[in-house]
Amino acid sequence: MSARMSPGRTFAAHAALITWTLVALFPVFVIVINSFKSRKAIFADPLALPWPGNFDLVGYQTVMKQGDFFLYFQNSMIVTMGSLFFVLLFGAMAAFALSEYRFKGNTLMGLYLALGIMIPIRLGTVAILEIMVASGLVNTLTALILVYTAQGLPLAIFILAEFMKSVSDDLKNAGRIDGLSEYRIFFSLVLPLVRPAMATVAVFTMIPIWNDLWFPLILAPSEEVKTVTLGAQVFIGQFVTNWNAVLAALSLAIVPVLTAFDLVGLVNRSTPNLDPDLAGYTVEPDFKAALTRLKPDLVNISTYSDSHADYACAAMEAGAHVFVEKPLATTVADARRVVDGAKANGKKVVIGYILRHHPSWKRLIAEARALGGPYVFRLNLNQQSSGATWEVHKTLMQTTSPIVDCGVHYVDVMCQITDAKPIEVRGMGLRLSNEIAPDMYNYGHFQVLFEDGSVGWYEAGWGPMMSDTAFFVKDVVSPNGAVSIRMPESARSDDHDTHTKTSTIRVHRVGQPDLDLSMADEPGHQDLCEREQAFMARAILEDIDLTRHMEDAVQSLAICLAADESVRSGNPVKL
Amino acid sequence: MGALELKGITKAFGTTEVIKGVDLTVNDGEFCVFVGPSGCGKSTLLRIIAGLEDASGGDILLDGKRVNDVAPAKRELAMVFQSYALYPHLTVRDNMGLALKQAGKSRAEIAAATDKAAAMLALGPLMDRRPAELSGGQRQRVAIGRAIVRTPKLFLFDEPLSNLDAALRVATRIEIARLHRDLKATMIYVTHDQVEAMTLADRIVVLRAGKVEQVGTPMELYNNPANTFVAGFIGSPQMNFLDAAALGFPPGQAGIRPEHVAISREGGALAGEVSHVEKLGGETLVYVRNDLHGLMTVRLFGEHDFAVDETVHLTPDQDRMFYFDTDGHRRA
Numbered sequence: 001m002s003a004r005m006s007p008g009r010t011f012a013a014h015a016a017l018i019t020w021t022l023v024a025l026f027p028v029f030v031i032v033i034n035s036f037k038s039r040k041a042i043f044a045d046p047l048a049l050p051w052p053g054n055f056d057l058v059g060y061q062t063v064m065k066q067g068d069f070f071l072y073f074q075n076s077m078i079v080t081m082g083s084l085f086f087v088l089l090f091g092a093m094a095a096f097a098l099s100e101y102r103f104k105g106n107t108l109m110g111l112y113l114a115l116g117i118m119i120p121i122r123l124g125t126v127a128i129l130e131i132m133v134a135s136g137l138v139n140t141l142t143a144l145i146l147v148y149t150a151q152g153l154p155l156a157i158f159i160l161a162e163f164m165k166s167v168s169d170d171l172k173n174a175g176r177i178d179g180l181s182e183y184r185i186f187f188s189l190v191l192p193l194v195r196p197a198m199a200t201v202a203v204f205t206m207i208p209i210w211n212d213l214w215f216p217l218i219l220a221p222s223e224e225v226k227t228v229t230l231g232a233q234v235f236i237g238q239f240v241t242n243w244n245a246v247l248a249a250l251s252l253a254i255v256p257v258l259t260a261f262d263l264v265g266l267v268n269r270s271t272p273n274l275d276p277d278l279a280g281y282t283v284e285p286d287f288k289a290a291l292t293r294l295k296p297d298l299v300n301i302s303t304y305s306d307s308h309a310d311y312a313c314a315a316m317e318a319g320a321h322v323f324v325e326k327p328l329a330t331t332v333a334d335a336r337r338v339v340d341g342a343k344a345n346g347k348k349v350v351i352g353y354i355l356r357h358h359p360s361w362k363r364l365i366a367e368a369r370a371l372g373g374p375y376v377f378r379l380n381l382n383q384q385s386s387g388a389t390w391e392v393h394k395t396l397m398q399t400t401s402p403i404v405d406c407g408v409h410y411v412d413v414m415c416q417i418t419d420a421k422p423i424e425v426r427g428m429g430l431r432l433s434n435e436i437a438p439d440m441y442n443y444g445h446f447q448v449l450f451e452d453g454s455v456g457w458y459e460a461g462w463g464p465m466m467s468d469t470a471f472f473v474k475d476v477v478s479p480n481g482a483v484s485i486r487m488p489e490s491a492r493s494d495d496h497d498t499h500t501k502t503s504t505i506r507v508h509r510v511g512q513p514d515l516d517l518s519m520a521d522e523p524g525h526q527d528l529c530e531r532e533q534a535f536m537a538r539a540i541l542e543d544i545d546l547t548r549h550m551e552d553a554v555q556s557l558a559i560c561l562a563a564d565e566s567v568r569s570g571n572p573v574k575l
Numbered sequence: 576m577g578a579l580e581l582k583g584i585t586k587a588f589g590t591t592e593v594i595k596g597v598d599l600t601v602n603d604g605e606f607c608v609f610v611g612p613s614g615c616g617k618s619t620l621l622r623i624i625a626g627l628e629d630a631s632g633g634d635i636l637l638d639g640k641r642v643n644d645v646a647p648a649k650r651e652l653a654m655v656f657q658s659y660a661l662y663p664h665l666t667v668r669d670n671m672g673l674a675l676k677q678a679g680k681s682r683a684e685i686a687a688a689t690d691k692a693a694a695m696l697a698l699g700p701l702m703d704r705r706p707a708e709l710s711g712g713q714r715q716r717v718a719i720g721r722a723i724v725r726t727p728k729l730f731l732f733d734e735p736l737s738n739l740d741a742a743l744r745v746a747t748r749i750e751i752a753r754l755h756r757d758l759k760a761t762m763i764y765v766t767h768d769q770v771e772a773m774t775l776a777d778r779i780v781v782l783r784a785g786k787v788e789q790v791g792t793p794m795e796l797y798n799n800p801a802n803t804f805v806a807g808f809i810g811s812p813q814m815n816f817l818d819a820a821a822l823g824f825p826p827g828q829a830g831i832r833p834e835h836v837a838i839s840r841e842g843g844a845l846a847g848e849v850s851h852v853e854k855l856g857g858e859t860l861v862y863v864r865n866d867l868h869g870l871m872t873v874r875l876f877g878e879h880d881f882a883v884d885e886t887v888h889l890t891p892d893q894d895r896m897f898y899f900d901t902d903g904h905r906r907a
Contacts, residue, residue, distance in 0.1 A: 170660035179648030179677035
C-alpha cells in the first residue's frame, strides 16, 4: 500500500471489520455451543455456554444413531465436486467460444445465457422432475449433478467470458500460427491466464450447491443418496423439532476443516499404562524402525532430556517436523545441533515452552514491559513431591537438576521481558536427599545479571522435604512498580495445574492503587497443550519462521546450564 | 520461394467495409512495408495474409498457389506481434521451438534451429528464462527468434517496434534490416511510422481507408508522390501545401518540402513572420506564418538564429514543386 492511513482511520476500519466478522460468526457460534446442550438448556438460555450443569451430548448421539452421516458427507462431496468440475469445464469452454469466435447469433446466445442468471432454475422444478422420472434418474446423484451443472453455467459463462475477452488476441494468434489446435490454445494458453476468475466462479458455484435443500429433497430423497443438508432436515419435524440433533449435525458439517493432526504411532522403550483414549495403539520399542515404517509428518518427543537432541535430529532426517519438550537438550552444543538440523532439513522445531501460550503469562509479560526496565525478577517454584511424583523427579534428576529442568521456562520469561542480553550467572545448590546421585542437587537457586542492569533470581527445589511456604513467587519489580501473579495459599505445589494455573495478576504502580486482574476461567494444562498443538500446526501449515523461537530456547538453556556450572564450580559464569 | 500475390482482396465486418479491393504483388526476397494512419486497414490486411482473418472476397496466392482456405500454420509463414505474444508458461527455448515441435520435428532438429536463431540474435544467455524475466527489447528479440526458427517463406511483422523506447527502436530496426540481408527472405512489415517505412523498405505500400494509395520504392514516393496524401505522409517534417491559384497556377495545391525552401532576411517570393524556431543542432526548423498560405516550415542545415516575429522572405525551389488538382491528384 502506497498511502498510509491515519491511526484513527486504521482503527475505524479494523473495528468495522471485526464487528462484521463477529456478526457473521455469531450464528455459527450459537449452533456449536447449543449442540453440546440438552434440549431444555437450549430453550432456557440459548446463549449460555455449555458447562457441566447443562452439558449434554444427546444431540450427537442421536445423529450418530439415526443417520449415516459419513455417507451423507460423501454424497454432498460427490455432488458438489462433480457439479463444480462440469460447470468449470463447460462454462470455460462456452465462455471461450462466445468471447473468441465471431458467428451469427453470438450476441443473442450470450444474452440468452445471461438470462439464466435472472430466472431461478427452481421455476422449472416440475419439468425437471418429469424429465428425471422419464429417464429413470430419480434418486441418483447424477440427477443432482445434472441440475446443478445447469444451474451454475449461466453465471460461470458470464463471468468467464468477460475475463477471456481480456486475454491478448496476439497470444492466441501466435498459437494459431505456431500450429496449436484450438483445444491447446484454450487449455494451455487461455485457461492459465484466467485462473483468478476460475477461482471466483468455483466459490460462487460451490456454496449454493453444498447448501441446497430443494433439489435433494425433490430429486434424491432416498437414504443412500441423501446429502448433509437433507440429512440434517430429518430432525426438523412438522410439530416437534429435535434441536439438539439439528445443531449437532450442523456442527459436524464444520468439523472436517478443523482437524490438524492424526496419531499414527507411539514409541516407548518400556510398556507404559496407556490412557483409555489411546487404547488400540501398540507401543513400539524402536524409534528408528517406527520412523522408517510410519513416515510421520510430525514427531512429538517427550522423553527425558538427555535423549531430546538425538531423537529430534533422527526425526528431521526422516523428513518429520518436531515438537520437543523443554529443555531442548542437556548441552548447548546439542541444542545448537538440533537448531542447525532444523535449518538444514527445512523442518519446523517447536520447543515445549508451555507458558508462552498461557494468557496470564502473556499478560504478565505485557504488563511488565509496559512498566519499563530495568527489572528485578523474583521467580521460584518449589515442589513438595512424594510417591509417584517424587519418582518422576528422581528420574529427571538422573540427568538434569531442578534449576535446569524448570528454570528454562522462567529464564525465557525474563528474556522476553527485558530484551537485554544476559551477561553473568551465579548459582548455588544443595543435595537434600540420599536418594539421588552424590553429584546431583535437588535444591538450587541462581541469579542472572543482564546488560541493562536487570537482575533475576530463580529458585527450584524438589522432594518430600520441601516446604509449602512461598513456593510460588512470580514477581517482577521495576522503578515504576511491580507485577505479580498471586496464588491462593491453599494451592498444592506438586500439581501440574498449579504451575500453569494462575488466579490473579496484581499490577502495582507507584503512587496508584493496586489493580487486580482476575484470571478466573483460565485454561487448564490440557487446554494449554492444545494451544501449543495448534501453534505447531500453524507453524507447519503457514510456514512460520521459527528462528527466533529456537534461538530463545538455546539462550535460556545456555543460562540454566551456566547456572548449573556455577553451582558445581562455585564461581560466577560470564556469558 | 516466397512470392505473394493479392487479387482484389476485400474485407467487411458486418456492413463496414475495411478493405476495399487491394491488388498487390510482393516479389520473392522483397522487404515490403505497409504504411498508413491508424484505421487504414493495414493490420487487417496482414491478418488476412496470415490466415487469422478470412477475406470477404479476392484471392491470396503464395508462390502461385491459392491459400485462402489453408490454415495459418500450414501457410509456411511466421508473424511477429506488437505485444510480443510470447507464451508466458514456456521458457525462451520452448517458445522458439514450439512451432517445430507441433510440426513433428525431431528434438535434434529443433535444438539445432533454436540454437542457430539464438546465436543470430544473441539470445544465448536468456534461453532458459521465462518471458516475465525479460525486458521489452529482449522479449521482442525472442519473438523475432521464434519467427526465424521456422524458416518461413514469408515473415509478417505487425508494428513490432511500437512498444519499445526510442533508442531500442533504432537498434531493433537495424537488427531487422540486417536479418533481411542475411536471410534474404520475403518480409511484410506493418507500421504507422514513416521513418521505419523509409529506412527498412525495398517497397512501400501506402494505404488509406482500405485502399492502396501508391506503391513504390522510398525514393519514388519521396520524389514522385501520386497525391497530396502520399506527399504529406512521406517525409518529415511534412510537406508545405500552398494555394496554387495564389501563386498563379491552376486551382489546387502546390507542394514544396521544407528542405527545398530558401529563407532570407533581405527579400524573396513570400514574406512572413517567424512564429517558432526549433533548433536540433544538426538542423534548424523555422515556422513562418504567411497571410495567404498559412504556416510554412523551412528546414535549414546547421545552426541559424531567427527571432520570433522577425519578418523573413521565403523562396521555394521551383524545380522541386509538386502541383495537385482540387481532388488532390498530381497534375501531369
